[in-house]
Structures are given as C-alpha cells and as structure tokens.
Amino acid sequence: MKKIPQQERSRQMVGRIIEAGHAVLVRDGYDALSTNRVAAEAGVSPGSLYQYFPNKEAVIEAVVERYSDVLAERITASLADRIDDAGPAMVRPTIEALLDALEENAEFLRVIADEIPRAENSSRTEALEQRIVGLVGAYLAARRADLGDTRPSTAAWVMVRAIEHLTVRYVLEHPTIPREEFVSELVRLVAGYLPD
Amino acid sequence: MKKIPQQERSRQMVGRIIEAGHAVLVRDGYDALSTNRVAAEAGVSPGSLYQYFPNKEAVIEAVVERYSDVLAERITASLADRIDDAGPAMVRPTIEALLDALEENAEFLRVIADEIPRAENSSRTEALEQRIVGLVGAYLAARRADLGDTRPSTAAWVMVRAIEHLTVRYVLEHPTIPREEFVSELVRLVAGYLPD
DNA sequence: ATTGTATGCGAGCGATGACTCGTGTCAGCA
DNA sequence: TGCTGACACGAGTCATCGCTCGCATACAAT
Structure with a gap:
C-alpha cells in the first residue's frame, strides 16, 4: 500500500526508514537486511513501514x-x-x-x-x-x-x-x-x- | 558432510548436480536457486546433494x-x-x-x-x-x-x-x-x- | 549367499522473514 | 467535547528453504 504522506510526522517517518535502511546495510550487510530489522532500527513497526513502501525492494531502492x-x-x-x-x-x-x-x-x-x-x-x-x-x-x-x-x-x-x-x-x-x-x-x- | 566420492556413480552424481546448478542459474536465476530445486533438476534427492556439498554456497561455488x-x-x-x-x-x-x-x-x-x-x-x-x-x-x-x-x-x-x-x-x-x-x-x- | 559399507532417498523439521490485519491512538475540526 | 480519518502498532500468518535423519537399496568382498 503506497501512500503519499500527508502529515508532517509521516514524512519524517519515511526519512527515518531510509536512514535506518542505510544504517542496517552498512552495519549488518545486504543479506541481513529484513524489513523487520529496518523497522526496528527506525523505531517503527513493520506495519507502518508498509504504509509507505510497497515491498522490501522499494526500501532498498530508496536508500x-x-x-x-x-x-x-x-x-x-x-x-x-x-x-x-x-x-x-x-x-x-x-x-x-x-x-x-x-x-x-x-x-x-x-x-x-x-x-x-x-x-x-x-x-x-x-x-x-x-x-x-x-x-x-x-x-x-x-x-x-x-x-x-x-x-x-x-x-x-x-x-x-x-x-x-x-x-x-x-x-x-x-x-x-x-x-x-x-x-x-x-x-x-x-x-x-x-x-x- | 563433505565426502570424497569413491564409486563411479557418485562421481557422476557430483557432475549432474553441477550441471543442474548451471541450468537452474541460467533458466531461473540466482534468487530462484534452491538446493531442493537443484536436486530436482539433477534428478537427485536433497539428501544426496548434501553428501557431496556442505551447503548451498558450495554448490554455487562449484558451478x-x-x-x-x-x-x-x-x-x-x-x-x-x-x-x-x-x-x-x-x-x-x-x-x-x-x-x-x-x-x-x-x-x-x-x-x-x-x-x-x-x-x-x-x-x-x-x-x-x-x-x-x-x-x-x-x-x-x-x-x-x-x-x-x-x-x-x-x-x-x-x-x-x-x-x-x-x-x-x-x-x-x-x-x-x-x-x-x-x-x-x-x-x-x-x-x-x-x-x- | 551373506554381510558390511557406501550410496541414495524424501518426508519433514526448524527457522526465517515478507507482509497483513484487527485494533488502538492522535491530530484537527465543528 | 465528540467525531473522523489518517496514522501507527505488532502479534501473527503463511510460505519458503536450508538442511537432517531414519530407512532403503546397490555394490563389493568373502
């Protein structure tokens, strides 16, 4: 479910997720990157992540x-x-x-x-x-x-x-x-x- | 369990597995390669595959x-x-x-x-x-x-x-x-x- | 033939991880 | 203050797969 952020906090969330994805990639590597882990790193729930990214690949792409x-x-x-x-x-x-x-x-x-x-x-x-x-x-x-x-x-x-x-x-x-x-x-x- | 083939048929099997790995990689791609699929393609059981290769990575390496x-x-x-x-x-x-x-x-x-x-x-x-x-x-x-x-x-x-x-x-x-x-x-x- | 060993089988275990969904909360507005 | 929709949550579902293990079979030696 790809949503367009309408409130400020959600735009911040997208940023936090991308930042977290970057951190996970650098710290743990590509194979260890799971959507759950990125969400945890971002301090966000998996469900929230999927409000703004259709799938895992999209997260990586954004990073x-x-x-x-x-x-x-x-x-x-x-x-x-x-x-x-x-x-x-x-x-x-x-x-x-x-x-x-x-x-x-x-x-x-x-x-x-x-x-x-x-x-x-x-x-x-x-x-x-x-x-x-x-x-x-x-x-x-x-x-x-x-x-x-x-x-x-x-x-x-x-x-x-x-x-x-x-x-x-x-x-x-x-x-x-x-x-x-x-x-x-x-x-x-x-x-x-x-x-x- | 890495065994050294002692009989002729097992040496043939190693060859068939490598050949199958190659075929799967070309036909289905890297992401779709599973040990089960390679074994099936080789006409061999997963268990047999693991008699000669310690893990999936070793199969790919051999190919x-x-x-x-x-x-x-x-x-x-x-x-x-x-x-x-x-x-x-x-x-x-x-x-x-x-x-x-x-x-x-x-x-x-x-x-x-x-x-x-x-x-x-x-x-x-x-x-x-x-x-x-x-x-x-x-x-x-x-x-x-x-x-x-x-x-x-x-x-x-x-x-x-x-x-x-x-x-x-x-x-x-x-x-x-x-x-x-x-x-x-x-x-x-x-x-x-x-x-x- | 018989026994010991190497080889082969394949159902299934255990873990993982992408993704969902029912529930709850928050912001803004009347 | 009460309502509404956007936002957030996270336990759980479901499918996948690497890998094992108990058993069956083929082979070689005697």
Whole structure:
C-alpha cells in the first residue's frame, strides 16, 4: 500500500526508514537486511513501514537512490564546472572529485558494489551512467577533430565505464598504489585515448 | 558432510548436480536457486546433494568454478601464446579471444556478473585477475623502458581491470557499437596507455 | 549367499522473514 | 467535547528453504 504522506510526522517517518535502511546495510550487510530489522532500527513497526513502501525492494531502492542522487550531483557539477577546460586541466580535477566522492562513503559503496546484485540497481546505475556518457559525449563532439574516425558516443561509453570502474575498484580494494600515482595513471589513460 | 566420492556413480552424481546448478542459474536465476530445486533438476534427492556439498554456497561455488576454470584456461593460453609479440599484434587477438570466450556463454556470464553479488565470488574472481595481472605485469616489466616512471604492476592493474570490465559490459549491454569498432577502440586504449 | 559399507532417498523439521490485519491512538475540526 | 480519518502498532500468518535423519537399496568382498 503506497501512500503519499500527508502529515508532517509521516514524512519524517519515511526519512527515518531510509536512514535506518542505510544504517542496517552498512552495519549488518545486504543479506541481513529484513524489513523487520529496518523497522526496528527506525523505531517503527513493520506495519507502518508498509504504509509507505510497497515491498522490501522499494526500501532498498530508496536508500540507494538517496546515495546515488548525492553522487550524481557532485559528479555532474564537477564535470560541468570544467567542461570548457581542455585536456588534463579538465580530467585531473574530475577524477580527483570522483575519488573524493567515492571515498567519503566507502563503506556504503562497498555494500552497493559488492553485496547488492548489480541487476537490482541496474536502472538507477545505468541512468546515472547514461547521463554522464551524455555529458562526456557532448564534450567530445564539440572537439570532434581530435578523435579521428572514432565516434564521440563510443569514446564516451568506453571512457566513462573505464574510469568509473577503476575508481570504484581502487577505493574498495585499496591496492598498494599511492593515490597520487593512481590519479596520474588515469590521466595518462584518458590522455592516451583522447589525443590532443 | 563433505565426502570424497569413491564409486563411479557418485562421481557422476557430483557432475549432474553441477550441471543442474548451471541450468537452474541460467533458466531461473540466482534468487530462484534452491538446493531442493537443484536436486530436482539433477534428478537427485536433497539428501544426496548434501553428501557431496556442505551447503548451498558450495554448490554455487562449484558451478562458478567450473565456468571460470574454462575461462581462465582460454585467456591465459591466448595470452601466453602471444606474449612474445609486441604492441597491437599481441593486444588485438587477445581482446578478440576474450570477447569470444565471454560471448560463448553470455547467459551464464549475465548471471555471474549481474545477479550474483560480487562478494560471493571475490576470492575466485580475484585469483583469476591476479593471475592475469601477474602475466601482464611480467610482460610489461620485460619492456620497462616503454613506461617512463610508471611501475609495471600498476600499469598491469589498470589495464587488466579496464579491459575485463569493458569487455564484460560490452557483451552484456550490447551497446550500439559494432564489435569491430569496439575492438579497435580497446586496442587504441591500450596502445595509448602503453606507448611503444 | 551373506554381510558390511557406501550410496541414495524424501518426508519433514526448524527457522526465517515478507507482509497483513484487527485494533488502538492522535491530530484537527465543528 | 465528540467525531473522523489518517496514522501507527505488532502479534501473527503463511510460505519458503536450508538442511537432517531414519530407512532403503546397490555394490563389493568373502
């Protein structure tokens, strides 16, 4: 039974439930998340939870959505900021911003990337990726001469996927590569692929 | 109760169970896989299944292991074959081989990559990655002059992760990029990153 | 044949957890 | 103050599943 909150207290409740879901995911992990546990963590009864979420999946979706909205905000803002710069002047700060954003919530990122099946969030993840691919594609289209006969959309697809994955894995696996070295490598990777 | 099969028929049973697990994963998906269902699919009783597998997870592990052994075999063989070639002469056939191997079993790849939580197979996946990173790292170390001050191990980490992820996503998402174009892009990506 | 052992069976136990529903409470309004 | 509908509660229902155990059967050795 999906209701639209009409009173203030119920809107607070939705917030508390999302917050609790986040806490349970980080503290107990994805497998241990039950609607009963989320309700308990939120100090709310299971029945109340189901007044605002149709099922368990919807709760998780809401938690993930809140996180990825914040992330999307930061990334696209950072990208848009430097869309007029060229080459490394644009690439390096963007990668730094991405790494910062991911590291800030590394524990939750681990849950999303390693514990939740990818398919569960495919729609949300892909929407975010599509949005960034669009941005980067437009950027590349504006400087098409650089690319030879590579299509901008293709180049954007490759770049965005690669950078996203590499940064996420770097943050989660903490390989024995100093951050500075890692960033430089990514910049080199991008620069080699998009010659100017 | 993990038993070591002593008679021929029981060895056949283990094989049938693994085969059934594979079939259930592909046909019904990860969430729908129960030990009872696997047993039924194998034409075997649940009790018998537990004579050879300590728990459900072990069954899945065995199924995944069989798949990733085949994959590892093909990739490392292909890599080793061309370890003496230089530049694109080595890179392109390797990527082609990787794409071939992934496409051959795309349905099962989807289950592994999109439905099973990554953490479930981290040990197996990482072992495979480590092995390939080792191979590539050794290759790069042998031609260290090319890399400037980038450490071979770092370059290998970046390359292997990037190529693996991009090829998997390409196979699973079937973006509107022709295969030939995609391969050329990956070759360009590698060539740009590892100048010679 | 007979006995001992390995193998196989499948009904069912025990626990879990998503979700419901009957009951109670609170806020706002006349 | 009494009424009404939104809101909240939480014990309980119902189905699912991982896993066990007592028994049956096939096989090998003697």
